[in-house]
Structure formats: C-alpha cells, structure tokens
Amino acid sequence: MITCKELADFLADYVSNELRPEQLAEFERHMRVCPPCVAYLNTYRQTITLGKQAICCDDEKALHDIPEELVKAILAANSRRA
Amino acid sequence: MLNTADKTMPILEEPSLVAQLQTGSHTAFETLVRVYGGRMLAVAQRMPSSESDAADAVQEAFASVFRAIRGFSGNSQLGTWLHRIVVNASLMKLRSRQRRNEQSIEPLLPTYLDDGHQARPATEWGESPHAAMQREETRALVRSAIDSLPDSHRTVLLLRDIEGLNTEEAAAALQIEPGAVKVRLHRARQALRTLLDEQIQLGKL
Missing domain, CATH: 1.10.10.10 (Winged helix-like DNA-binding domain superfamily/Winged helix DNA-binding domain)
Incomplete structure (x- = not known):
C-alpha cells in the first residue's frame, strides 16, 4: 500500500478528479485505513474554500472602490491616444 | 470550469456599450472605467505587487482594452474579457520587476517519518x-x-x-x-x- 507521503502527491489530482482508475483505487485503499490522511484531505479541501471565501468577499467590498485620481489618469491617457 | 470572474464581474449584456466603445466614445469609455475599474483594481491588488504596480497594471489594462476593443467579438462576457486583460497586465508587471529573494516554501510543507507516515498527524x-x-x-x-x-x-x-x-x-x-x-x-x-x-x-x- 502507498504511504501517507506518497498519497500526498496525489491530492491535487484527486480533488480535481484527474486520477487514473488504478491510482484512484490505491488512493481510496489508503484512505479507508488512515484517519490522518482523511483529515488532511478534508482540511486541504477546506483550505481551497477558505481562500476563495476570503478573497471573493473582499471583492464585493471593493465593488465601487476605484480612486478618482486613477479614473482621471486612465481617462487622460485615453484622450491622448484618441 | 468554475470561473470566479463570472461571479464577481457583473454579467453586463451591453452590446450597446461595446458598440459605443468601438466607435471611440469617451463617455462609453468612462462608463467602462467606472463600472469595472474597481473590480479590476481588486484583481491587480491580489497579485504580488506593490500598490503602485496595481494601479499601473489597471492603467495598462485599460490601454490594452482601448487598443483591442474593436476586435472584441462579444463571444465572451465583457467582464470575463476585462478580467483576463487585467490578470495579464498584472503578470507583466510582476515579470518586469526584479524578483526579490524569495523565502523557501519548504518549512510550510508537511513532514513525514522514515516509514512515510505523517510526522504530525492531521486532525x-x-x-x-x-x-x-x-x-x-x-x-x-x-x-x-x-x-x-x-x-x-x-x-x-x-x-x-x-x-x-x-x-x-x-x-x-x-x-x-x-x-x-x-x-x-x-x-x-x-x-x-x-x-x-x-x-x-x-x-x-
């Protein structure tokens, strides 16, 4: 059976459903008997979700937040090009 | 593919705005900057760069928009298209900057015992x-x-x-x-x- 260390190399492909059938079988065989790797997988997935949540909500806040001087600079540069 | 851009940029079906931009309308360009500029700045600020890099990247993104808008076919959402442009402009900034001496990521990676088990079992x-x-x-x-x-x-x-x-x-x-x-x-x-x-x-x- 593969070790925890070897299993870690498969995590990214596992969460994006890119493991080949034989790799998936090995992965799941290890997972059935290794609670720390199950915990690692779950927290690895949560990490991705938390990262998205931390940044997506930041965007909402910044929805209209463009400094007026930057707007002016962009428009001035555009006028020069026109 | 789950595209964050589709969620964060408004789905602005605005063929008329695009048409006006393609005629070179300054008013349309200002509308574009005011509607999308804030979110584009937020994208640029997320990239590893200084505050002035982010503002520069947004400026350069709009310069690219101005050059490329005539070729914009409307096959993609305007928001998605702008998102890609500002991501690329930010990466250009990043590449043009001298890379700082980067810290190694190794200390943050999991460690394993000689038999391959997790050294600090995850919970x-x-x-x-x-x-x-x-x-x-x-x-x-x-x-x-x-x-x-x-x-x-x-x-x-x-x-x-x-x-x-x-x-x-x-x-x-x-x-x-x-x-x-x-x-x-x-x-x-x-x-x-x-x-x-x-x-x-x-x-x-």
Missing part, C-alpha cells in the same frame, strides 16, 4: 472556520496567510484557485510548464493549509 477542523469566515477580521487573517506565501507559489494559487484559470492558461500566463503549475499549486495549498492549521489550533479561526 479535522470541523465547521468552525467556515462560520468564522462571516467576520471580516477572519477573512483578513486568511488573506494575510495567502499574502505570506512566496510570490511564485502565491501567484499560481491566485490564478488557479481564485481567478479561475485552468492549468494550461496559468502556465501560458506565467510562461512556465503546466507541470510546474501543478506542483506549485499543490505546494501553495499545502503551505496555506499549514498556516491556517496553526491559526485554528490557536483558536483564532
């Missing part, structure tokens, strides 16, 4: 971090953890997990091999997991 986080994410201070904590990743890894994490680029798109944008994107993404997630795990064990998340 579950439960639901508490997700509930805590309702608070701005918790989101700020996660953002600062992302910010503390080495640039080369943080950029890949941002492009793949946040900006919604796929492996090939991120590889093309960064001018590296797709295999390198995959390795860096995995390490970046592992490192971020280590940092978040520390906060959770301290009861801060």
